[in-house]
């Protein structure tokens with residue numbers, strides 16, 4: 001029994017569908033719904049249940065639940081499980097989906113500052129930084145690995161988390177189990193995107209649970225009632241495909257790629273903990289955006305993210321050696337084109353802690369309060385009504401309930417990041433509490 005065999009049987013059999021979706025198989029045959037021959041993600045008993053059991057087994061968890069609303073939906077489910085109105089400790093650099101959970105549940109955040117390194121990258125919070133807060137909170141949130149591929153082992157916190165809900169945002173870490181590098185899989189709830197570093201379709205995610213109770217109702221809470229079978233099938237395909245990936249060979253190829261890039265004039269690989277996150281700096285006399293633009297235009301090479309100081313590439317087990325050779329050739333070409341000479345030098349650049357504006361109201365309370373739009377330049381001292389997250393990576397600059405100050409105004413006005421979905425920001429307006 002598998003999702004694939006259910007769908008194959010159905011596609012062969014079904015001649016006229018009098019059910020949703022309305023495209024009736026014309027767009028994609030597998031895009032069907034819950035029928036007698038298919039399982040139901042909200043209450044799985046057949047193929048989907050088997051897939052969840054297999055994932056729980058592979059990831060060494062008590063239970064696994066699938067989701068088709070990304071890690072976003074399942075992180076919000078985890079926050080819901082932590083309980084309405086509770087105190088939650090979390091890194092300030094957490095993803096916006098966690099803030100959405102805090103807002104939805106009227107929870108009180110206790111933030112830990114991330115260290116921002118010389119490249120402007122938020123590093124993972126240290127285990128010791130959680131300790132002083134443990135007495136006060138119901139739940140603790142951890143992000144591991146970070147977007148840029150830095151990791152932290154939180155095992156020393158185990159005894160302090162016995163009576164708490166520990167939630168791992170492992171959106172970028174689903175592959176770590178396959179390279180035996182997942183160090184935090186003891187936490188109560190762990191959320192992974194299957195579409196980021198593994199091979200499933202966008203929105204595919206899982207939540208792993210080490211709790212004795214069944215948390216299906218929570219896992220289902222933000223789950224659409226029209227889940228995508230192609231997404232579910234892509235999770236099953238990924239699990240099967242991972243069995244035949246020669247991980248050691250893939251890791252060797254990645255090592256080769258990094259060594260080659262380091263040998264190109266003007267390019268350096270920055271060390272991090274996740275082999276799939278390619279962090280690159282370039283000759284500081286050349287603008288990163290010019291190099292990235294040239295590579296897109298002339299070589300068809302597109303990166304995950306670039307800032308003024310670095311480029312982030314996402315590798316995957318689905319890359320081929322041919323892809324890596326292409327990348328090396330392209331970087332050699334761009335190095336020549338821009339006459340690069342030196343490796344980037346970040347001597348003298350300062351490290352700092354993530355900035356946290358003063359909190360006047362709880363995020364949930366502020367989000368639901370009456371708001372008005374004001375000119376960003378005249379908003380100093382007012383209380384933000386909404387969550388403003390530069391994207392990527394989607395960690396908030398200011399949360400609802402926080403006081404807008406000079407730092408925030410300056411950051412928004414000078415930021416090259418996209419504030420997608422932030423009402424008002426594009427026209428230099430900002431929504432504040434009335």
Ligand SMILES: Cc1ncc(COP(=O)(O)O)c(C=O)c1O
Nearest residue numbers: 070071072095097147169171193
């Ligand atoms: C750290 C982190 N957590 C959670 C998410 C949300 O993941 P998804 O896109 O699967 O909803 C992201 C997305 O970029 C992320 O970077």
